[in-house]
Amino acid sequence: MPETTAPDRPRLAPGVRLHFDQTRNAWVLLGPERVIETEGPASEILRRCDGTRTLSQIVDELAALYTAERAEIEGDVKDMLTELVSKRMVV
Amino acid sequence: MSAPENLSSPLGLLAELTHRCPLACPYCSNPLALDQRADELDAATWARVFREAAAMGVLQLHLSGGEPASRRDLIEIAAAARDAGLYTNLITSGLGIDAARLARLKQSGLDHVQLSLQDVDAETADRIAGYHGAHARKLAFSRMVVEQQLALTINVVVHRANISRVSALVETAAALGAGRVEIAHAQYYGWALRNRKALMPTPAQVAQAMQEMESIRPRYAGRLVIDMVVPDYYARRPKACMGGWARRSLNVTPSGRVLPCHAAETIPGLEFWSVRDRPLAEIWRDSPAFLAFRGTDWMREPCRSCDMREIDFGGCRCQALAIAGDAAATDPACELSPLHTIMRKLAESDASTDDDEYQYRGRSAAELAIAIPVR
Ligand code: SF4
Ligand code: SF4
Numbered sequence: 001m002p003e004t005t006a007p008d009r010p011r012l013a014p015g016v017r018l019h020f021d022q023t024r025n026a027w028v029l030l031g032p033e034r035v036i037e038t039e040g041p042a043s044e045i046l047r048r049c050d051g052t053r054t055l056s057q058i059v060d061e062l063a064a065l066y067t068a069e070r071a072e073i074e075g076d077v078k079d080m081l082t083e084l085v086s087k088r089m090v091v
Numbered sequence: 092m093s094a095p096e097n098l099s100s101p102l103g104l105l106a107e108l109t110h111r112c113p114l115a116c117p118y119c120s121n122p123l124a125l126d127q128r129a130d131e132l133d134a135a136t137w138a139r140v141f142r143e144a145a146a147m148g149v150l151q152l153h154l155s156g157g158e159p160a161s162r163r164d165l166i167e168i169a170a171a172a173r174d175a176g177l178y179t180n181l182i183t184s185g186l187g188i189d190a191a192r193l194a195r196l197k198q199s200g201l202d203h204v205q206l207s208l209q210d211v212d213a214e215t216a217d218r219i220a221g222y223h224g225a226h227a228r229k230l231a232f233s234r235m236v237v238e239q240q241l242a243l244t245i246n247v248v249v250h251r252a253n254i255s256r257v258s259a260l261v262e263t264a265a266a267l268g269a270g271r272v273e274i275a276h277a278q279y280y281g282w283a284l285r286n287r288k289a290l291m292p293t294p295a296q297v298a299q300a301m302q303e304m305e306s307i308r309p310r311y312a313g314r315l316v317i318d319m320v321v322p323d324y325y326a327r328r329p330k331a332c333m334g335g336w337a338r339r340s341l342n343v344t345p346s347g348r349v350l351p352c353h354a355a356e357t358i359p360g361l362e363f364w365s366v367r368d369r370p371l372a373e374i375w376r377d378s379p380a381f382l383a384f385r386g387t388d389w390m391r392e393p394c395r396s397c398d399m400r401e402i403d404f405g406g407c408r409c410q411a412l413a414i415a416g417d418a419a420a421t422d423p424a425c426e427l428s429p430l431h432t433i434m435r436k437l438a439e440s441d442a443s444t445d446d447d448e449y450q451y452r453g454r455s456a457a458e459l460a461i462a463i464p465v466r
């Protein structure tokens with residue numbers, strides 16, 4: 001069984017995009033038959049999943065943005081991306 | 092004016108661009124009386140509907156039919172959808188879209204393509220679609236979609252003739268490069284209701300299919316999203332049809348009538364409003380068809396006092412009508428419905444017939460271009 005892990009240079013999967021929903025005043029991740037509402041930190045992570053930044057760059061940027069422990073941020077970012085990879089929203 | 096308390100913003104819009112279709116699937120949910128080409132909304136009206144939908148909070152648009160590619164102005168319509176900011180999904184059989192047309196659709200901002208397959212091999216698939224050569228053309232189309240790096244979902248409606256091949260169907264979708272596969276059970280209204288005897292799978296077939304799907308699912312983790320739901324006829328609780336009547340989505344017919352669900356016109360006495368006459372937001376808020384079963388006030392027992400009422404909203408109104416003869420009854424898919432056992436018996440008895448002859452939409456069997464033996 002293939003294990004899903006956070007990719008080195010994460011990007012949104014084909015057919016997935018991040019959209020600012022004016023009506024609900026929130027960032028949403030849109031994919032085939034999927035609408036995932038993303039709160040603050042999640043949308044900050046997803047906006048950086050552009051296929052050019054590396055995972056560790058994204059962690060650095062988030063740690064700076066939230067002036068938080070890098071190790072803690074790293075765990076959160078990895079967990080979230082791993083889950084989105086298993087849902088095939090991120091590759 | 093403040094919005095009524097139970098009024099939510101819709102998330103999805105199904106735009107039935109046309110009822111025309113080269114195929115003739117016996118499980119088609121289009122109504123028996125199809126809208127005529129002369130009555131179809133023009134592209135400018137669709138563009139207005141898309142803008143109004145986006146302003147109401149709709150995020151996802153499904154361009155559907157019939158076969159949407161039967162419209163010559165499909166590209167213009169898709170571009171208008173994307174201009175309105177909607178996530179745009181094209182639901183197609185692939186027939187009528189060559190590589191050049193697909194490239195233009197992609198350029199116009201199409202987000203996703205959903206292609207239906209009828210079975211794993213051409214012979215049975217073509218018999219189900221009622222169109223010789225359809226399967227081969229669909230496979231060719233799926234390759235084009237993947238080559239052009241568009242996201243692809245393979246959709247398969249399963250029923251008695253193909254349900255024993257669900258694993259192979261999923262493998263086919265993976266091999267074609269789809270990111271998602273949707274295994275949908277036939278829903279029995281429109282043409283499908285006419286063909287229920289020939290389509291209904293047995294409880295054993297359904298159980299086997301569900302078990303197979305659970306066992307293969309891990310194999311595709313991160314590679315292929317698999318969506319499959321229990322068919323209503325063998326379920327214990329109903330599904331929140333459309334996420335609840337007039338709560339999450341709307342459906343616009345080729346001629347512009349706005350429906351809470353694509354089968355809603357089977358319910359007698361409902362009054363539908365048209366986008367030709369009024370803005371979409373007004374229709375969503377006030378049209379009699381949307382008000383009829385919005386929320387929970389219309390419910391009777393056992394739904395009225397049930398803890399699940401805000402979760403499944405009493406199930407499907409069209410199914411309640413079809414089985415109980417009353418659109419306001421509890422969906423007989425629910426085991427708390429007095430008709431639950433009858434519905435299951437009905438399904439089992441249909442499933443045990445060896446009537447495998449389909450009535451194809453819009454055609455008599457003799458008119459069909461193919462004559463492929465049943466088994
Ligand atoms: S009784 Fe009505 S609300 Fe309760 S589970 Fe059944 S259908 Fe849903
Ligand atoms: S209940 Fe009726 S309206 Fe709702 S989804 Fe089912 S068929 Fe459509």
